[in-house]
Amino acid sequence: xxRRSAPDRxxxxxxxxxxRNVFIRHGTAGARMQEIAExxxxxxxxxxxxxxxxDRLAEAVFAEAAGRLAPAIAAILGSDERLERKVxxxxxxxxxxxxxxPYIPGYVLAELHHHPERLPAIAARLAPGAPKPxxxxxxxxxxxxxxxxxxxxxxxxxxxxxxLANLLALCVIPFAVRPMxxxxxxxxxxxxxxxxxxxxxxxxxFILNALRP
Amino acid sequence: xxRRSAPDRxxxxxxxxxxRNVFIRHGTAGARMQEIAExxxxxxxxxxxxxxxxDRLAEAVFAEAAGRLAPAIAAILGSDERLERKVxxxxxxxxxxxxxxPYIPGYVLAELHHHPERLPAIAARLAPGAPKPxxxxxxxxxxxxxxxxxxxxxxxxxxxxxxLANLLALCVIPFAVRPMxxxxxxxxxxxxxxxxxxxxxxxxxFILNALRP
DNA sequence: GTCTATATTGTGATAGAC
DNA sequence: GTCTATCACAATATAGAC
Numbered sequence: 001x002x003r004r005s006a007p008d009r010x011x012x013x014x015x016x017x018x019x020r021n022v023f024i025r026h027g028t029a030g031a032r033m034q035e036i037a038e039x040x041x042x043x044x045x046x047x048x049x050x051x052x053x054x055d056r057l058a059e060a061v062f063a064e065a066a067g068r069l070a071p072a073i074a075a076i077l078g079s080d081e082r083l084e085r086k087v088x089x090x091x092x093x094x095x096x097x098x099x100x101x102p103y104i105p106g107y108v109l110a111e112l113h114h115h116p117e118r119l120p121a122i123a124a125r126l127a128p129g130a131p132k133p134x135x136x137x138x139x140x141x142x143x144x145x146x147x148x149x150x151x152x153x154x155x156x157x158x159x160x161x162x163x164l165a166n167l168l169a170l171c172v173i174p175f176a177v178r179p180m181x182x183x184x185x186x187x188x189x190x191x192x193x194x195x196x197x198x199x200x201x202x203x204x205x206f207i208l209n210a211l212r213p
Numbered sequence: 214x215x216r217r218s219a220p221d222r223x224x225x226x227x228x229x230x231x232x233r234n235v236f237i238r239h240g241t242a243g244a245r246m247q248e249i250a251e252x253x254x255x256x257x258x259x260x261x262x263x264x265x266x267x268d269r270l271a272e273a274v275f276a277e278a279a280g281r282l283a284p285a286i287a288a289i290l291g292s293d294e295r296l297e298r299k300v301x302x303x304x305x306x307x308x309x310x311x312x313x314x315p316y317i318p319g320y321v322l323a324e325l326h327h328h329p330e331r332l333p334a335i336a337a338r339l340a341p342g343a344p345k346p347x348x349x350x351x352x353x354x355x356x357x358x359x360x361x362x363x364x365x366x367x368x369x370x371x372x373x374x375x376x377l378a379n380l381l382a383l384c385v386i387p388f389a390v391r392p393m394x395x396x397x398x399x400x401x402x403x404x405x406x407x408x409x410x411x412x413x414x415x416x417x418x419f420i421l422n423a424l425r426p
Numbered sequence: 427g428t429c430t431a432t433a434t435t436g437t438g439a440t441a442g443a444c
Numbered sequence: 445g446t447c448t449a450t451c452a453c454a455a456t457a458t459a460g461a462c
Contacts, residue, residue, distance in 0.1 A: 008427065027327050030242030033456065046428060048457060106326030109389055113319030114240050116392035123396055133399025156422075161398055161408065162415070169386035173378050176322055176389070179329035183336055185374055186346025195374065202375070209369075210423030221445065246438065256447060261439060263445095 012050050015040045019047075020061050024107040028058040028115060062115070063122040066108050069097060070126070077164070078138040083149060087167065088204040094171040095200045105175040139164070155211040166210075170203055225263050228253045232260075233274050237320040241271040241328060275328070276335040279321050282310060283339070290377070291351040296362060300380065301417040307384040308413045318388040352377070368424040379423075383416055 018040035022031045033054055037044040051057040076089045098105055112119070123134055131137065143160040150157040174181065174195060181187040187195060231253035235244045246267055250257040264270040289302045311318055325332070336347055344350065356373040363370040387394065387408060394400040400408060 011427080025327075027240060027242060027323070029240060030327060032454090034454095043429060044456085045430085045458080049427075052457095054456065103326070106322070109319070110240070110323035110326050112390065112392050113316070113323050114238075114243060116395075119392050119396050134397040136399065139398065159411070161394075161400075162411065165386050165390075165394075165412075166383060166419070168390070169382040170379060172386075173382035177325065177378075177381070179325050179332050181374075181378075182329075183332050184346065184348040185352065186349065187374075198372070198375065199378075206379070206423050209425065210419050212422065212425070224445080245436090247436095257438085258440080258448085259446060265439095267438065 007050070011040075011042065011046070015042065015047060015050055015057075016060065016064075019057050020065070023058060023061045024065070024103050027107070027110055028054075028062075031058070059118060059122065062108075062111050062118060063125060065104050066111075066119075066122065067126045068104075069094065074135075074138050078141050083145060083155070084204070084208060087207050090167055091171055091200060091203045091207075094168075095196055098172070098175050099196060102175055102178070105172050106178070109172075109176055135164075153213055156213050158211060166207065170199070170207065174199065220263070224253075224255065224259070228255065228260060228263055228270075229273065229277075232270050233278070236271060236274045237278070237316050240320070240323055241267075241275075244271070272331060272335065275321075275324050275331060276338060278317050279324075279332075279335065280339045281317075282307065287348075287351050291354050296358060296368070297417070297421060300420050303380055304384055304416045304420075305413060307381075308409055311385070311388050312409060315388055315391070318385050319391070322385075322389055348377075366426055369426050371424060379420065383412070383420065387412065 015036070019031075019036045021039060022036045026032075026035075031054075033044050033047055036057075037047055040047075047054075047057065051060065072093055073090065076086055076093065079086065081089070123130070127134065133139075139160045142163065146155065146158055146160055146163060149155045174192070178192065181192060181195070228249070232244075232249045234252060235249045239245075239248075244267075246257050246260055249270075250260055253260075260267075260270065264273065285306055286303065289299055289306065292299065294302070336343070340347065346352075352373045355376065359368065359371055359373055359376060362368045387405070391405065394405060394408070
Protein backbone atom coordinates (compact mmCIF):
# COMPACT_ATOMS: atom_id res chain seq x y z
CA UNK A 1 0.00 0.00 0.00
CA UNK A 2 1.72 3.18 -1.21
CA ARG A 3 1.82 6.35 0.88
CA ARG A 4 -0.59 8.98 -0.35
CA SER A 5 2.02 11.59 -1.23
CA ALA A 6 4.73 9.41 -2.74
CA PRO A 7 5.14 9.40 -6.51
CA ASP A 8 2.93 6.70 -7.95
CA ARG A 9 5.30 4.64 -10.10
CA UNK A 10 2.41 2.91 -11.75
CA UNK A 11 0.84 6.17 -12.89
CA UNK A 12 4.20 7.44 -14.00
CA UNK A 13 4.68 4.32 -16.08
CA UNK A 14 1.22 4.61 -17.63
CA UNK A 15 2.02 8.16 -18.65
CA UNK A 16 5.37 7.12 -20.05
CA UNK A 17 3.78 4.31 -22.04
CA UNK A 18 1.14 6.61 -23.47
CA UNK A 19 3.75 9.25 -24.25
CA ARG A 20 5.85 6.70 -26.07
CA ASN A 21 2.95 5.75 -28.30
CA VAL A 22 2.01 9.32 -29.10
CA PHE A 23 5.54 10.60 -29.64
CA ILE A 24 6.36 7.65 -31.87
CA ARG A 25 3.32 8.38 -34.02
CA HIS A 26 3.63 12.15 -34.28
CA GLY A 27 7.14 13.10 -33.22
CA THR A 28 8.00 15.63 -30.52
CA ALA A 29 6.62 18.61 -32.42
CA GLY A 30 3.47 16.91 -33.64
CA ALA A 31 2.53 15.26 -30.36
CA ARG A 32 -0.16 16.81 -28.16
CA MET A 33 -0.13 16.65 -24.38
CA GLN A 34 -3.90 16.24 -24.46
CA GLU A 35 -3.63 13.09 -26.55
CA ILE A 36 -1.06 11.63 -24.19
CA ALA A 37 -3.26 12.38 -21.19
CA GLU A 38 -6.26 10.70 -22.80
CA UNK A 39 -4.27 7.62 -23.77
CA UNK A 40 -2.90 7.37 -20.23
CA UNK A 41 -6.36 7.78 -18.73
CA UNK A 42 -5.41 10.84 -16.70
CA UNK A 43 -5.73 14.59 -17.18
CA UNK A 44 -3.26 16.95 -18.70
CA UNK A 45 -2.15 18.58 -15.46
CA UNK A 46 -0.84 15.30 -14.19
CA UNK A 47 1.65 15.05 -17.02
CA UNK A 48 3.24 18.25 -15.80
CA UNK A 49 3.17 17.03 -12.23
CA UNK A 50 5.31 14.04 -13.20
CA UNK A 51 7.45 15.44 -15.97
CA UNK A 52 7.30 19.25 -15.61
CA UNK A 53 7.20 20.00 -19.34
CA UNK A 54 6.51 18.46 -22.70
CA ASP A 55 10.17 18.75 -23.55
CA ARG A 56 11.30 16.68 -20.57
CA LEU A 57 8.71 14.04 -21.30
CA ALA A 58 9.89 13.89 -24.91
CA GLU A 59 13.46 13.53 -23.78
CA ALA A 60 12.60 10.67 -21.44
CA VAL A 61 10.80 8.83 -24.21
CA PHE A 62 13.56 9.37 -26.75
CA ALA A 63 16.28 8.29 -24.35
CA GLU A 64 14.50 5.04 -23.66
CA ALA A 65 13.81 4.31 -27.33
CA ALA A 66 17.24 5.26 -28.62
CA GLY A 67 19.21 3.58 -25.85
CA ARG A 68 17.19 0.41 -25.68
CA LEU A 69 19.47 -1.73 -27.83
CA ALA A 70 22.74 0.03 -27.07
CA PRO A 71 23.93 -2.23 -24.23
CA ALA A 72 23.05 -5.44 -26.04
CA ILE A 73 24.72 -4.27 -29.25
CA ALA A 74 27.83 -3.20 -27.36
CA ALA A 75 27.95 -6.60 -25.66
CA ILE A 76 27.67 -8.46 -28.95
CA LEU A 77 30.20 -6.42 -30.91
CA GLY A 78 32.67 -6.11 -28.05
CA SER A 79 32.67 -9.79 -27.11
CA ASP A 80 35.31 -12.39 -27.85
CA GLU A 81 33.10 -14.34 -30.24
CA ARG A 82 34.05 -15.08 -33.82
CA LEU A 83 33.00 -12.53 -36.43
CA GLU A 84 30.43 -14.85 -37.99
CA ARG A 85 28.68 -15.24 -34.66
CA LYS A 86 28.70 -11.50 -33.97
CA VAL A 87 27.11 -10.70 -37.31
CA UNK A 88 24.42 -13.32 -36.84
CA UNK A 89 23.67 -12.21 -33.29
CA UNK A 90 23.44 -8.58 -34.36
CA UNK A 91 21.08 -9.26 -37.25
CA UNK A 92 18.84 -11.51 -35.20
CA UNK A 93 18.73 -9.17 -32.22
CA UNK A 94 17.94 -6.11 -34.31
CA UNK A 95 15.31 -7.62 -36.57
CA UNK A 96 13.60 -9.58 -33.79
CA UNK A 97 13.44 -6.51 -31.55
CA UNK A 98 12.35 -4.08 -34.25
CA UNK A 99 9.70 -6.51 -35.39
CA UNK A 100 8.03 -6.26 -32.00
CA UNK A 101 8.18 -2.44 -32.13
CA PRO A 102 8.22 -1.68 -35.84
CA TYR A 103 7.71 2.08 -35.53
CA ILE A 104 10.57 2.76 -33.15
CA PRO A 105 13.34 2.86 -35.77
CA GLY A 106 11.46 5.43 -37.84
CA TYR A 107 10.77 7.49 -34.76
CA VAL A 108 14.38 7.40 -33.62
CA LEU A 109 15.66 8.39 -37.06
CA ALA A 110 13.17 11.26 -37.22
CA GLU A 111 14.09 12.58 -33.78
CA LEU A 112 17.77 12.14 -34.53
CA HIS A 113 17.30 14.39 -37.52
CA HIS A 114 15.14 17.09 -35.95
CA HIS A 115 16.69 17.13 -32.48
CA PRO A 116 20.33 16.07 -32.76
CA GLU A 117 21.17 18.44 -29.91
CA ARG A 118 19.45 16.07 -27.50
CA LEU A 119 21.82 13.21 -28.17
CA PRO A 120 24.80 14.30 -26.02
CA ALA A 121 22.66 14.92 -22.94
CA ILE A 122 20.94 11.57 -23.30
CA ALA A 123 24.17 9.69 -23.90
CA ALA A 124 25.67 11.26 -20.79
CA ARG A 125 22.62 10.19 -18.80
CA LEU A 126 22.62 6.60 -20.02
CA ALA A 127 26.37 6.04 -19.74
CA PRO A 128 27.65 8.55 -17.17
CA GLY A 129 31.31 7.61 -17.01
CA ALA A 130 31.77 6.78 -20.69
CA PRO A 131 34.72 8.08 -22.73
CA LYS A 132 34.42 11.01 -25.14
CA PRO A 133 33.66 9.18 -28.38
CA UNK A 134 31.09 6.93 -26.79
CA UNK A 135 31.75 3.79 -28.82
CA UNK A 136 35.52 4.09 -28.73
CA UNK A 137 36.29 0.95 -26.68
CA UNK A 138 33.96 -1.33 -28.64
CA UNK A 139 35.16 0.17 -31.90
CA UNK A 140 38.76 -0.46 -30.96
CA UNK A 141 38.16 -4.10 -30.06
CA UNK A 142 36.13 -4.68 -33.19
CA UNK A 143 38.75 -2.92 -35.28
CA UNK A 144 41.50 -5.11 -33.88
CA UNK A 145 39.52 -8.23 -34.67
CA UNK A 146 38.83 -7.09 -38.24
CA UNK A 147 42.47 -6.16 -38.69
CA UNK A 148 43.67 -9.55 -37.45
CA UNK A 149 41.32 -11.37 -39.78
CA UNK A 150 42.46 -9.20 -42.68
CA UNK A 151 46.14 -9.82 -41.84
CA UNK A 152 45.65 -13.58 -42.01
CA UNK A 153 43.77 -13.18 -45.30
CA UNK A 154 40.41 -14.36 -43.99
CA UNK A 155 38.57 -11.14 -44.89
CA UNK A 156 39.17 -7.94 -46.84
CA UNK A 157 40.37 -4.98 -44.82
CA UNK A 158 37.48 -2.83 -43.54
CA UNK A 159 37.33 -0.04 -40.99
CA UNK A 160 35.11 -0.84 -38.02
CA UNK A 161 33.10 2.35 -38.65
CA UNK A 162 32.05 1.09 -42.07
CA UNK A 163 31.44 -2.41 -40.78
CA LEU A 164 29.12 -1.10 -38.10
CA ALA A 165 27.35 1.30 -40.48
CA ASN A 166 26.75 -1.51 -42.98
CA LEU A 167 25.37 -3.80 -40.31
CA LEU A 168 22.97 -1.21 -38.98
CA ALA A 169 21.94 0.01 -42.43
CA LEU A 170 20.99 -3.42 -43.75
CA CYS A 171 18.92 -4.20 -40.66
CA VAL A 172 17.13 -0.89 -40.24
CA ILE A 173 16.19 -0.21 -43.85
CA PRO A 174 12.93 -2.19 -44.03
CA PHE A 175 11.53 -0.32 -41.03
CA ALA A 176 12.82 3.06 -42.17
CA VAL A 177 11.26 2.95 -45.63
CA ARG A 178 8.28 0.75 -44.96
CA PRO A 179 5.71 3.10 -46.55
CA MET A 180 7.79 3.06 -49.72
CA UNK A 181 7.84 -0.74 -49.73
CA UNK A 182 4.08 -0.69 -49.44
CA UNK A 183 3.54 1.83 -52.22
CA UNK A 184 6.34 1.34 -54.72
CA UNK A 185 6.85 -2.38 -54.31
CA UNK A 186 3.27 -3.26 -53.46
CA UNK A 187 4.07 -5.02 -50.20
CA UNK A 188 1.19 -5.74 -47.87
CA UNK A 189 1.62 -6.74 -44.24
CA UNK A 190 2.21 -10.49 -44.79
CA UNK A 191 4.65 -9.72 -47.60
CA UNK A 192 6.51 -7.35 -45.28
CA UNK A 193 6.78 -10.07 -42.64
CA UNK A 194 8.13 -12.50 -45.23
CA UNK A 195 10.58 -9.81 -46.34
CA UNK A 196 11.82 -9.58 -42.75
CA UNK A 197 12.09 -13.37 -42.49
CA UNK A 198 14.21 -13.48 -45.62
CA UNK A 199 16.52 -10.72 -44.45
CA UNK A 200 16.91 -12.29 -41.03
CA UNK A 201 18.03 -15.52 -42.70
CA UNK A 202 20.08 -14.07 -45.57
CA UNK A 203 21.77 -10.94 -44.21
CA UNK A 204 24.47 -12.69 -42.15
CA UNK A 205 25.62 -14.65 -45.18
CA PHE A 206 25.35 -11.58 -47.39
CA ILE A 207 27.50 -9.48 -45.08
CA LEU A 208 30.16 -12.13 -44.48
CA ASN A 209 30.28 -12.92 -48.18
CA ALA A 210 30.90 -9.26 -48.92
CA LEU A 211 34.00 -9.40 -46.73
CA ARG A 212 35.60 -12.36 -48.48
CA PRO A 213 38.97 -11.46 -50.03
CA UNK B 214 8.06 42.56 -67.50
CA UNK B 215 5.32 40.54 -65.74
CA ARG B 216 1.71 41.68 -65.66
CA ARG B 217 0.68 43.07 -62.30
CA SER B 218 -1.93 40.46 -61.46
CA ALA B 219 -0.28 37.33 -62.82
CA PRO B 220 1.28 34.89 -60.31
CA ASP B 221 4.85 35.92 -59.72
CA ARG B 222 6.82 32.77 -60.35
CA UNK B 223 9.90 34.27 -58.81
CA UNK B 224 8.15 35.01 -55.54
CA UNK B 225 6.56 31.60 -55.56
CA UNK B 226 9.98 30.04 -55.99
CA UNK B 227 11.46 32.12 -53.17
CA UNK B 228 8.69 30.92 -50.89
CA UNK B 229 9.22 27.34 -51.96
CA UNK B 230 12.96 27.59 -51.32
CA UNK B 231 12.42 29.07 -47.88
CA UNK B 232 9.78 26.47 -47.10
CA ARG B 233 12.12 23.69 -48.10
CA ASN B 234 14.79 24.94 -45.72
CA VAL B 235 12.41 25.33 -42.81
CA PHE B 236 10.53 22.07 -43.32
CA ILE B 237 13.78 20.17 -43.67
CA ARG B 238 15.04 21.57 -40.37
CA HIS B 239 11.88 21.22 -38.30
CA GLY B 240 9.57 18.83 -40.14
CA THR B 241 5.98 19.56 -41.09
CA ALA B 242 4.71 19.73 -37.52
CA GLY B 243 7.63 21.74 -36.15
CA ALA B 244 7.81 24.27 -38.97
CA ARG B 245 6.30 27.73 -38.48
CA MET B 246 4.72 29.71 -41.29
CA GLN B 247 6.20 32.85 -39.75
CA GLU B 248 9.73 31.49 -40.07
CA ILE B 249 9.16 30.56 -43.69
CA ALA B 250 7.83 34.03 -44.46
CA GLU B 251 10.84 35.68 -42.86
CA UNK B 252 13.29 33.46 -44.70
CA UNK B 253 11.50 34.21 -47.98
CA UNK B 254 11.51 37.95 -47.27
CA UNK B 255 7.73 38.24 -47.49
CA UNK B 256 4.87 38.30 -45.00
CA UNK B 257 2.85 35.41 -43.75
CA UNK B 258 -0.31 36.22 -45.67
CA UNK B 259 1.51 35.78 -48.95
CA UNK B 260 2.25 32.17 -48.19
CA UNK B 261 -1.47 31.50 -48.05
CA UNK B 262 -2.02 33.47 -51.23
CA UNK B 263 0.30 31.13 -53.11
CA UNK B 264 -0.26 27.83 -51.33
CA UNK B 265 -3.59 28.20 -49.48
CA UNK B 266 -2.51 26.25 -46.40
CA UNK B 267 0.51 25.01 -44.51
CA ASP B 268 -0.42 21.48 -45.38
CA ARG B 269 -0.35 22.11 -49.14
CA LEU B 270 2.96 23.88 -48.86
CA ALA B 271 4.37 20.96 -46.90
CA GLU B 272 3.11 18.54 -49.50
CA ALA B 273 4.74 20.49 -52.31
CA VAL B 274 8.06 20.52 -50.50
CA PHE B 275 7.93 16.84 -49.64
CA ALA B 276 6.96 15.81 -53.16
CA GLU B 277 9.92 17.65 -54.59
CA ALA B 278 12.38 16.26 -52.04
CA ALA B 279 11.15 12.68 -52.14
CA GLY B 280 10.74 12.50 -55.91
CA ARG B 281 13.94 14.25 -56.82
CA LEU B 282 16.06 11.15 -57.44
CA ALA B 283 13.27 8.80 -58.48
CA PRO B 284 13.54 9.31 -62.27
CA ALA B 285 17.33 9.04 -62.31
CA ILE B 286 17.29 5.92 -60.13
CA ALA B 287 14.62 4.33 -62.28
CA ALA B 288 16.69 5.11 -65.39
CA ILE B 289 19.81 3.55 -63.91
CA LEU B 290 18.22 0.39 -62.55
CA GLY B 291 15.95 -0.15 -65.53
CA SER B 292 18.63 0.31 -68.18
CA ASP B 293 20.38 -2.38 -70.23
CA GLU B 294 23.75 -1.81 -68.57
CA ARG B 295 25.69 -4.53 -66.83
CA LEU B 296 25.02 -5.01 -63.12
CA GLU B 297 28.44 -3.72 -62.10
CA ARG B 298 27.78 -0.46 -63.91
CA LYS B 299 24.32 -0.06 -62.41
CA VAL B 300 25.62 -0.48 -58.88
CA UNK B 301 28.41 2.00 -59.43
CA UNK B 302 26.10 4.56 -61.03
CA UNK B 303 23.59 4.22 -58.22
CA UNK B 304 26.15 4.63 -55.47
CA UNK B 305 27.79 7.62 -57.12
CA UNK B 306 24.52 9.34 -57.96
CA UNK B 307 23.11 8.91 -54.47
CA UNK B 308 26.17 9.91 -52.49
CA UNK B 309 27.08 12.82 -54.75
CA UNK B 310 23.54 14.19 -54.64
CA UNK B 311 23.02 13.69 -50.94
CA UNK B 312 26.35 15.29 -50.23
CA UNK B 313 25.10 18.52 -51.77
CA UNK B 314 21.91 18.36 -49.70
CA PRO B 315 22.91 16.35 -46.66
CA TYR B 316 19.75 16.99 -44.64
CA ILE B 317 17.27 15.86 -47.26
CA PRO B 318 17.55 12.12 -46.57
CA GLY B 319 16.86 12.63 -42.87
CA TYR B 320 13.93 14.88 -43.66
CA VAL B 321 12.44 12.43 -46.14
CA LEU B 322 12.78 9.52 -43.72
CA ALA B 323 11.16 11.57 -40.96
CA GLU B 324 8.22 12.64 -43.12
CA LEU B 325 7.85 9.13 -44.47
CA HIS B 326 7.43 7.95 -40.92
CA HIS B 327 5.09 10.64 -39.62
CA HIS B 328 3.04 11.19 -42.80
CA PRO B 329 2.98 7.95 -44.78
CA GLU B 330 -0.54 8.80 -45.91
CA ARG B 331 0.87 11.53 -48.14
CA LEU B 332 2.90 9.14 -50.26
CA PRO B 333 0.14 7.79 -52.52
CA ALA B 334 -1.13 11.26 -53.45
CA ILE B 335 2.35 12.47 -54.22
CA ALA B 336 3.25 9.40 -56.25
CA ALA B 337 0.10 9.82 -58.29
CA ARG B 338 0.99 13.47 -58.92
CA LEU B 339 4.57 12.75 -59.97
CA ALA B 340 3.81 9.74 -62.14
CA PRO B 341 0.15 10.07 -63.20
CA GLY B 342 -0.22 7.04 -65.44
CA ALA B 343 2.02 4.67 -63.50
CA PRO B 344 0.96 1.12 -62.63
CA LYS B 345 -0.34 0.12 -59.21
CA PRO B 346 2.90 -1.01 -57.53
CA UNK B 347 4.85 2.00 -58.73
CA UNK B 348 8.20 0.31 -59.27
CA UNK B 349 6.79 -2.84 -60.84
CA UNK B 350 8.31 -2.40 -64.35
CA UNK B 351 11.80 -1.51 -63.13
CA UNK B 352 11.64 -4.24 -60.52
CA UNK B 353 10.67 -6.80 -63.14
CA UNK B 354 13.52 -5.85 -65.47
CA UNK B 355 16.02 -5.83 -62.64
CA UNK B 356 14.68 -9.13 -61.36
CA UNK B 357 15.10 -10.73 -64.77
CA UNK B 358 18.68 -9.52 -64.99
CA UNK B 359 19.50 -10.84 -61.52
CA UNK B 360 17.85 -14.15 -62.32
CA UNK B 361 19.79 -14.54 -65.55
CA UNK B 362 23.08 -13.83 -63.83
CA UNK B 363 22.20 -16.30 -61.09
CA UNK B 364 21.26 -18.96 -63.65
CA UNK B 365 24.65 -18.69 -65.32
CA UNK B 366 26.35 -18.86 -61.93
CA UNK B 367 27.75 -15.33 -62.00
CA UNK B 368 25.98 -14.24 -58.81
CA UNK B 369 23.99 -15.74 -55.98
CA UNK B 370 20.23 -15.64 -56.38
CA UNK B 371 18.71 -12.49 -54.85
CA UNK B 372 15.25 -10.97 -55.10
CA UNK B 373 15.25 -7.49 -56.66
CA UNK B 374 13.44 -6.09 -53.61
CA UNK B 375 16.33 -7.09 -51.37
CA UNK B 376 18.89 -5.92 -53.90
CA LEU B 377 17.28 -2.49 -54.07
CA ALA B 378 16.84 -2.26 -50.31
CA ASN B 379 20.51 -3.12 -49.74
CA LEU B 380 21.66 -0.56 -52.27
CA LEU B 381 19.59 2.22 -50.75
CA ALA B 382 20.41 1.25 -47.17
CA LEU B 383 24.17 1.30 -47.64
CA CYS B 384 24.07 4.71 -49.34
CA VAL B 385 21.60 6.49 -47.07
CA ILE B 386 22.92 5.33 -43.70
CA PRO B 387 25.64 7.98 -43.17
CA PHE B 388 23.12 10.78 -43.70
CA ALA B 389 20.40 9.12 -41.66
CA VAL B 390 22.49 8.57 -38.53
CA ARG B 391 24.92 11.44 -38.85
CA PRO B 392 24.43 12.77 -35.30
CA MET B 393 25.28 9.31 -33.99
CA UNK B 394 28.46 9.22 -36.05
CA UNK B 395 29.39 12.55 -34.54
CA UNK B 396 28.69 11.54 -30.97
CA UNK B 397 29.39 7.84 -30.68
CA UNK B 398 32.19 7.57 -33.20
CA UNK B 399 33.62 11.05 -32.68
CA UNK B 400 33.41 12.10 -36.32
CA UNK B 401 33.82 15.77 -37.07
CA UNK B 402 32.92 17.35 -40.42
CA UNK B 403 36.15 16.50 -42.28
CA UNK B 404 36.04 12.95 -40.96
CA UNK B 405 32.46 12.66 -42.17
CA UNK B 406 33.48 13.81 -45.65
CA UNK B 407 36.28 11.24 -45.71
CA UNK B 408 33.79 8.63 -44.57
CA UNK B 409 31.63 9.49 -47.57
CA UNK B 410 34.64 9.38 -49.91
CA UNK B 411 35.50 5.92 -48.67
CA UNK B 412 31.96 4.62 -49.05
CA UNK B 413 31.64 6.11 -52.53
CA UNK B 414 34.77 4.22 -53.55
CA UNK B 415 34.24 0.98 -51.65
CA UNK B 416 30.49 0.31 -51.69
CA UNK B 417 30.25 -0.89 -55.31
CA UNK B 418 32.93 -3.51 -54.71
CA PHE B 419 31.40 -4.44 -51.37
CA ILE B 420 27.95 -4.98 -52.86
CA LEU B 421 29.14 -6.93 -55.88
CA ASN B 422 31.41 -9.03 -53.72
CA ALA B 423 28.48 -9.92 -51.51
CA LEU B 424 26.69 -11.34 -54.54
CA ARG B 425 29.50 -13.67 -55.59
CA PRO B 426 28.45 -17.33 -55.48
C1' DG C 427 -1.69 12.49 -6.15
C1' DT C 428 -5.32 13.93 -8.96
C1' DC C 429 -8.64 16.87 -10.50
C1' DT C 430 -11.12 21.38 -12.70
C1' DA C 431 -10.55 25.81 -14.26
C1' DT C 432 -7.92 29.23 -16.30
C1' DA C 433 -3.95 32.09 -17.66
C1' DT C 434 -1.11 33.05 -21.52
C1' DT C 435 0.97 32.68 -25.44
C1' DG C 436 1.47 30.72 -30.11
C1' DT C 437 -0.20 29.86 -34.69
C1' DG C 438 -2.77 29.06 -39.00
C1' DA C 439 -5.74 31.53 -41.55
C1' DT C 440 -8.65 35.48 -43.43
C1' DA C 441 -10.37 40.47 -44.38
C1' DG C 442 -9.58 44.31 -46.57
C1' DA C 443 -6.60 48.41 -47.82
C1' DC C 444 -3.21 49.69 -51.25
C1' DG D 445 0.45 40.79 -55.84
C1' DT D 446 1.62 42.38 -51.42
C1' DC D 447 0.86 44.35 -47.22
C1' DT D 448 -1.15 45.32 -42.11
C1' DA D 449 -4.31 44.06 -38.79
C1' DT D 450 -6.88 40.75 -36.62
C1' DC D 451 -9.72 36.64 -35.77
C1' DA D 452 -10.37 32.18 -33.78
C1' DC D 453 -8.74 28.54 -31.73
C1' DA D 454 -5.14 25.33 -30.20
C1' DA D 455 -1.77 24.18 -26.90
C1' DT D 456 1.49 24.39 -22.97
C1' DA D 457 1.58 25.40 -18.50
C1' DT D 458 0.01 26.83 -13.79
C1' DA D 459 -3.24 27.81 -9.61
C1' DG D 460 -5.72 26.02 -6.33
C1' DA D 461 -9.51 22.89 -4.58
C1' DC D 462 -10.08 18.17 -2.97
